[in-house]
Amino acid sequence: MAAASSRISSLGLLLAAHCALLLALAGAAHGHGYAPSGGVALSSGFYDESCPSAYDVVRRVIQDARVSDLRVPTSLICLHFHDCFVNGCDGSILLDDDLPAIQSEKHVPANDKSARGFEVVDDIKSALEAACPGIVSCANILALAAEISVELAGRPRWRVLLGRRDGTTTNIKSANNLPSPFDPLDKLLEKFRNFNLDDTDLVALQGAHTFGKVQCQFTQQNCTAGQSSGALENLDQVTPKLFDNKYYNNLLEGHAQLRSDQVMLSDPCAAATTTPIVHRFAGNQQDFFKNFVASMIKMGNISPLIGKDGEIRNNCRRVNKRY
Numbered sequence: 001m002a003a004a005s006s007r008i009s010s011l012g013l014l015l016a017a018h019c020a021l022l023l024a025l026a027g028a029a030h031g032h033g034y035a036p037s038g039g040v041a042l043s044s045g046f047y048d049e050s051c052p053s054a055y056d057v058v059r060r061v062i063q064d065a066r067v068s069d070l071r072v073p074t075s076l077i078c079l080h081f082h083d084c085f086v087n088g089c090d091g092s093i094l095l096d097d098d099l100p101a102i103q104s105e106k107h108v109p110a111n112d113k114s115a116r117g118f119e120v121v122d123d124i125k126s127a128l129e130a131a132c133p134g135i136v137s138c139a140n141i142l143a144l145a146a147e148i149s150v151e152l153a154g155r156p157r158w159r160v161l162l163g164r165r166d167g168t169t170t171n172i173k174s175a176n177n178l179p180s181p182f183d184p185l186d187k188l189l190e191k192f193r194n195f196n197l198d199d200t201d202l203v204a205l206q207g208a209h210t211f212g213k214v215q216c217q218f219t220q221q222n223c224t225a226g227q228s229s230g231a232l233e234n235l236d237q238v239t240p241k242l243f244d245n246k247y248y249n250n251l252l253e254g255h256a257q258l259r260s261d262q263v264m265l266s267d268p269c270a271a272a273t274t275t276p277i278v279h280r281f282a283g284n285q286q287d288f289f290k291n292f293v294a295s296m297i298k299m300g301n302i303s304p305l306i307g308k309d310g311e312i313r314n315n316c317r318r319v320n321k322r323y
């Protein structure tokens with residue numbers, strides 16, 4: 001018995017040392033080519049003169065689309081995340097295959113059968129081209145759509161920073177490294193830190209799982225007998241349509257749908273990193289909202305193409321010309 005408990009405490013020490021080492025290494029990785037612009041390059045008034053109706057056009061198309069598909073807003077915010085984590089927020093996720101130059105990111109495991117809403121982005125782009133031709137980038141469409149998704153689910157609102165231009169390449173290696181629902185916490189923290197997003201950003205941004213759907217194959221419980229792997233469940237089983245802090249209370253009860261959500265409490269690295277933040281957000285919705293907005297702005301600042309870099313795509317699925 002004594003030998004067993006000493007083995008357990010040695011294991012605990014080993015795990016703690018493992019977490020500390022990984023977190024220190026991750027910290028040292030800050031500042032490789034993904035440093036955010038700090039908001040200097042982008043501005044909320046970017047289209048004030050060139051396309052003042054941009055926000056309203058995006059909002060109207062999303063409103064229309066969600067009449068027939070309620071999930072459109074949540075799918076669009078997810079696209080913004082998967083865009084920003086690959087090559088920065090440059091609309092690369094929207095590109096279709098155009099081989100051999102462009103290999104689409106849509107086929108990597110994190111996107112295949114999960115990333116959706118591309119037809120709605122096409123409709124938004126067409127409406128914007130009619131209102132102000134050649135002005136609004138596809139990357140900015142995703143950033144605006146992300147804010148509108150949250151706003152339509154109740155709150156909070158924020159002024160989206162704009163001015164990103166569209167990329168002309170995809171990055172399959174990086175898309176294959178998108179955070180996975182099966183990653184342990186140290187891996188998730190490392191993937192966020194690679195973009196200068198810290199522990200609070202990880203906890204706040206995962207709060208987006210307060211709404212939207214998940215295929216049962218990705219849930220902790222997995223699919224029940226007779227369910228197909230793609231059967232949909234609510235990510236937040238208590239208040240599935242509301243953007244609120246109930247998600248964190250679900251975690252406290254051990255009821256997260258994704259293992260990558262629950263690890264913020266259950267992982268050996270959690271106590272020293274994410275657990276206190278989950279408790280804070282579970283107890284104070286305003287605190288969650290404030291941090292969610294700040295983290296969305298930080299995420300939206302990942303390596304934007306500005307000035308003369310990139311292009312304003314005519315069609316979000318294709319680069320304007322082969323470079």
Ligand code: HEM
Nearest residue numbers: 074075078081114179180181205208212213214215218260
């Ligand atoms: C730790 C990082 C994350 C992981 C591992 C992760 C994983 C997942 C998975 C597995 C799904 C379900 C996909 C499916 O069933 O097809 C999902 C859905 C979703 N994710 Fe995340 N996610 C992460 C972070 C984020 C972030 C940062 C946001 C936004 C800020 C976000 C927003 C969403 C939304 C809204 C949905 C529902 C999409 C829909 O209804 O179509 N996630 N996520």
